[in-house]
Amino acid sequence: xxxxxxxxxxxxxxxxxxxxxxxxxxxxxxxxxxxxxxxxxxxxxxxxxxxxxxxxxxxxxxxxxxxxxxxxxxxxxxxxxxxxxxxxxxxxxxxxxxxxxxxxxxxxxxxxxxxxxxxxxxxxxxxxxxxxxxxxxxxxxxxxxxxxxxxxxxxxxxxxxxxxxxxxxxxxxxxxxxxxxxxxxxxxxxxxxxxxxxxxxxxxxxxxxxxxxxxxxxxxxxxxxxxxxxxxxxxxxxxxxxxxxxxxxxxxxxxxxxxxxxxxxxxxxxxxxxxxxxxxxxxxxxxxxxxxxxxxxxxxxxxxxxxxxxxxxxxxxxxxxxxxxxxxxxxxxxxxxxxxxxxxxxxxxxxxxxx
Amino acid sequence: xxxxxxxxxxxxxxxxxxxxxxxxxxxxxxxxxxxxxxxxxxxxxxxxxxxxxxxxxxxxxxxxxxxxxxxxxxxxxxxxxxxxxxxxxxxxxxxxxxxxxxxxxxxxxxxxxxxxxxxxxxxxxxxxxxxxxxxxxxxxxxxxxxxxxxxxxxxxxxxxxxxxxxxxxxxxxxxxxxxxxxxxxxxxxxxxxxxxxxxxxxxxxxxxxxxxxxxxxxxxxxxxxxxxxxxxxxxxxxxxxxxxxxxxxxxxxxxxxxxxxxxxxxxxxxxxxxxxx
Numbered sequence: 001x002x003x004x005x006x007x008x009x010x011x012x013x014x015x016x017x018x019x020x021x022x023x024x025x026x027x028x029x030x031x032x033x034x035x036x037x038x039x040x041x042x043x044x045x046x047x048x049x050x051x052x053x054x055x056x057x058x059x060x061x062x063x064x065x066x067x068x069x070x071x072x073x074x075x076x077x078x079x080x081x082x083x084x085x086x087x088x089x090x091x092x093x094x095x096x097x098x099x100x101x102x103x104x105x106x107x108x109x110x111x112x113x114x115x116x117x118x119x120x121x122x123x124x125x126x127x128x129x130x131x132x133x134x135x136x137x138x139x140x141x142x143x144x145x146x147x148x149x150x151x152x153x154x155x156x157x158x159x160x161x162x163x164x165x166x167x168x169x170x171x172x173x174x175x176x177x178x179x180x181x182x183x184x185x186x187x188x189x190x191x192x193x194x195x196x197x198x199x200x201x202x203x204x205x206x207x208x209x210x211x212x213x214x215x216x217x218x219x220x221x222x223x224x225x226x227x228x229x230x231x232x233x234x235x236x237x238x239x240x241x242x243x244x245x246x247x248x249x250x251x252x253x254x255x256x257x258x259x260x261x262x263x264x265x266x267x268x269x270x271x272x273x274x275x276x277x278x279x280x281x282x283x284x285x286x287x288x289x290x291x292x293x294x295x296x297x298x299x300x301x302x303x304x305x306x307x308x309x310x311x312x313x314x315x316x317x318x319x320x321x322x323x324x325x326x327x328x329x330x331x332x333x334x335x336x337x338x339x340x341x342x343x344x345x346x347x348x349x350x351x352x353x354x355x
Numbered sequence: 356x357x358x359x360x361x362x363x364x365x366x367x368x369x370x371x372x373x374x375x376x377x378x379x380x381x382x383x384x385x386x387x388x389x390x391x392x393x394x395x396x397x398x399x400x401x402x403x404x405x406x407x408x409x410x411x412x413x414x415x416x417x418x419x420x421x422x423x424x425x426x427x428x429x430x431x432x433x434x435x436x437x438x439x440x441x442x443x444x445x446x447x448x449x450x451x452x453x454x455x456x457x458x459x460x461x462x463x464x465x466x467x468x469x470x471x472x473x474x475x476x477x478x479x480x481x482x483x484x485x486x487x488x489x490x491x492x493x494x495x496x497x498x499x500x501x502x503x504x505x506x507x508x509x510x511x512x513x514x515x516x517x518x519x520x521x522x523x524x525x526x527x528x529x530x531x532x533x534x535x536x537x538x539x540x541x542x543x544x545x546x547x548x549x550x551x552x553x554x555x556x557x558x559x560x561x562x563x564x565x566x567x568x569x570x571x572x573x574x575x576x577x578x579x580x581x582x583x584x585x586x587x588x589x590x591x592x593x594x595x596x597x598x599x600x601x602x603x604x605x606x607x608x609x610x611x612x613x614x615x616x617x618x619x620x621x622x623x624x625x626x627x628x629x630x631x632x
Contacts, residue, residue, distance in 0.1 A: 052526050072529040079530045085523035089545045102532030146531070 002063030002153040003028040004049060004186060009058035011044055011210075018044050020210040021058065026154075029184040033191060033201035037233070041210040042190045043158055049188065050156050051075050062153055073102075078147025082159040084139045086131040092142050093118075093127040099150045110149075117145040120182075137168045144179070154186040161196060173199055194234050198222070206230050224339075228273065228346040231339055237278045237304060239339070240314045244274040246340075254310040258288045262335045266349050273346075275339035278304070281316040287332035291316065293323050305329075383607065390601035397597050412601035416588070419598075421576060425584040426605070429563060432494055432580060436501045436562035437555050444509035444554055445547070449539065451510070452517035453525075463514075469507045477503065478571050485572065492574045500568045505558035512557075516550035517543065552620040560610065581606055 004026040011019040019041040026032045034042035047053035049060055051072035059068040067075045078099075086095050093114055100110045118124050121141040131139060140160060147155050160176075161169045177200050180187055191197050197204045198218040206213040206221065206229075214226035225231035231239050245252040246268055250260035253274075266272065279302075281291070289309055297304040303321045308314060309331075316331065323329065340349040391408040392400055400406050416422040450456065451463055481503065485496040520543065528538035544551075566582040573579055588595075588602045614621065 050526075050530060052529070071534065072526070073532045073534065075530075077530065079527065081523040081527060083521055083523055085521060085527040087524065087528070087542055098528075099531035102537070146527075150531070 002186060003030075004154055004188070005061040006045070006049070007059045007061075009045065009048060009055055009060060011041070011048060011053065011056040018210050019048070019056070022212055023058075024205060024212065024215065026186055026188060028186055031180050031187045031189065031200060031202045033189045033197035033204045034207055035191060035194060035197040035204050035234075036207035036213075038192055040207040042192075042205075042207045045207070046156050046158055046188060046190045049154075050077055050079050052079075076150075076153045077156055078150050078152035078154070079156040080140075080143045080147060080158065080160045082162055084131075084143040084163075086134075086139055086142055086146075088131050091128050091130055092123060092134070095131070095142055096123075096127075096145050096149050099146060103150075113149045113151075117148045120148065120179075121145045136164050137172065140164065140172060144176075148183075152185075154188065157187065157189045159191055160189075162191070162193070169196075176200055194236065198234070206233065208233070224348065224350075225275070226348050228275075228341050231275045231341065231348075235277055237315055237317060239275045239277050240309075240316075242274050242276070242309060242312055242314070243271055243343070245269065245271050253289070256288065256290070256310060260335050260338075264351055266340055266351060271343055272349065273341040273343050275341060276333055276337065278315045278317040280333055280337035281318070281331045282333065283316075283318050283321065283329050284332045285330050287330040289331040289333070291329045291331050293325060293327040293329065296323050296325075386600050386607075387604050389596060390604045392597055394595065394597055412597040413605070415598055416601055416605070419592075420584055420587060421579070422581075422584055422602070422605070424577065425579050425581045428494060428578060429581040432497050432501065432565075432569075433559050433563040435494075435498045436505055437559045439498070439502060440505045440509045440558040441551060441555055444506060444513050445544070445551060448510045448513035449517050449543065452514050453522075466507045466510055469503075474504050475567060478568060482571050492572070492578060494573075494578055497565075497569055497572045497578075497580070498562075500572060501558075501562040501565055505554075505561050508561075509554040509558060512554050513547060513550050516547050520546060549620045552617050556613065556617060556621055559613070563606075563610065 006022050006024045009019060009022045010017065018039075022041075022045060034045060036042045044053055048055050049062075051067065051070060051074075055068050059066055061067065062075060062077065087098065090098065096114045096117060097110045100113060105113075114127075118127060121144060123138070123141055123145060126134060126138060126142075131142070134142065140163075143160070161172050164172060173196060180200070189196070189201065198221075201218060203215060204218055204221050205215050208229050214221055214230045216224075221230060221234055225234060225239075228241070232241070242253060244258075246265040247257070248265060248268055249257075250263055251258040251274065281289075291305070291307055291309050291314065293305050293307045295306040297306070298320075300320070302317055302319055303323070304315060304317050305321075305323060306313075306315045335351070338351075340351070341347065342349055388403070388405055389397065390412050391410075392405045393407060393409045393411055396406055447462075451459060478500070481500050482491075482496075485491055485493075485499070490496040490499075524542055524546070525535070525538040528542045529535065533541060564582065565580070566586075569580045569583050573583065585602050585606065589599055592598050
């Protein structure tokens with residue numbers, strides 16, 4: 001058990017800087033997800049923690065040990081790879097026991113720990129099979145088991161579910177959460193799938209272009225995105241963005257004035273990028289925003305409407321609603337569901353609480 | 356109707372297979388059978404099985420020629436070539452497939468380049484080199500010359516093998532507690548086994564069956580290889596078919612045995628499928 005600390009970690013490939021100085025502390029027993037689009041440096045960061053990638057500058061600590069220049073084998077971490085990387089020529093049992101054998105653990109102890117892990121992951125009947133004879137989910141479990149038996153300080157998971165089909169992925173998500181609760185091990189989970197990050201992680205680290213954009217609990221990130229990137233990356237369907245001018249009484253959206261109750265203007269007269277999540281629009285005949293329907297997607301319990309507000313593209317998600325092409329709906333938004341971003345820097349601008 | 360069609364399909368399939376089998380195996384069978392016929396019966400006896408099997412031809416070979424000495428020479432050359440090829444090719448192929456080093460590109464192009472010339476073209480220059488190096492008329496020279504043919508081939512084949520293996524296998528092994536070398540020995544080598552065995556068989560075949568290189572490199576009788584011995588047999592014993600066939604059988608025997616033992620790997624190696632991602 002150990003906490004993991006990254007201090008100003010950087011990494012270049014030739015002249016390209018892929019990780020631009022990351023500082024982060026993952027607490028002991030915490031489940032942290034690195035979330036970002038491909039090429040954002042999340043996998044590289046994980047691989048630096050594992051020791052598979054050399055650290056450019058900066059340092060990495062696992063527990064109290066400086067592991068920056070250590071070989072992977074000396075770091076005592078476990079890793080699950082996207083393609084599982086099970087040894088094809090070994091049986092499940094040998095795959096599970098390999099790490100222990102390499103560390104010179106006595107035979108009966110290996111046997112005992114392999115059996116424990118196999119029971120925990122219900123692999124009992126598969127122990128004598130070769131990886132080729134397993135399904136994707138089973139391979140995934142063996143890969144997890146391999147790190148489990150080792151009693152590693154930290155588990156590093158590199159997109160472990162992305163090779164599975166949707167149904168199995170949902171099931172493995174639950175199993176992973178349960179496993180984490182049982183083991184209370186430090187886990188770092190790399191994914192580009194926001195659902196995985198939001199559902200499993202204690203904290204989410206959002207990365208983009210080799211830089212950490214925001215660190216927070218899933219709900220903090222959803223409720224208070226730190227910048228435009230986080231706001232547009234997290235949440236599905238995607239957040240709407242509209243340019244607005246702040247006024248004394250509310251917002252000026254092109255020709256339309258939107259009065260807001262409970263309103264403290266951030267800086268009157270300044271143009272902001274306003275973000276509203278599709279599910280935060282409320283259909284209300286008295287609302288001041290007009291929405292022209294273009295496409296209607298019926299999802300059963302809810303309805304997704306794609307159309308325009310003031311000529312700019314927008315989508316909204318409401319409880320089930322009958323609507324058709326060309327319909328005009330009136331909308332309103334509660335003030336607390338508005339997100340303001342600086343147009344130049346893209347950073348979040350918080351409303352000053354009235355008082 | 357449908358069943359009849361299926362039966363016809365099946366029958367014609369087997370007819371073709373058996374015909375092909377007979378076509379390729381019968382000459383070899385005939386060679387082996389003939390080598391067991393005595394000189395007296397060889398022209399009259401034409402059954403599928405020799406009337407009176409005898410070892411006379413095999414014993415004659417050793418009495419009239421240096422066959423056992425040549426056998427030894429061939430074994431020494433073929434085994435050395437195979438072992439050296441395996442050792443060097445595995446390491447070089449792994450290095451090209453996995454590590455980035457200066458001259459990697461040049462090396463791969465050079466490998467391809469070395470295929471463009473018929474081996475015959477380099478034989479005479481190599482002979483001159485060997486003589487100048489004081490290795491003229493030695494088995495060592497022969498081994499080196501055969502290596503120039505087997506190594507590019509071996510590296511090329513094993514390179515493909517290592518390339519097809521996911522990086523993560525080694526990385527997993529390194530996290531599991533292996534050094535880089537340990538991961539190579541414990542994980543990569545066992546997985547490359549079919550490829551390595553294929554390369555071994557190829558290099559053994561090439562050096563065992565080599566005729567041109569020994570004729571150029573070797574002069575003294577005591578260093579001659581089997582293939583050269585065979586020419587001596589066929590040149591001096593034109594009508595002694597039994598003797599000639601015995602000589603051939605002796606040459607083919609180790610290859611057949613080896614192939615039977617290893618054919619599982621051989622086919623895997625040729626198919627190139629060692630691991631599935």
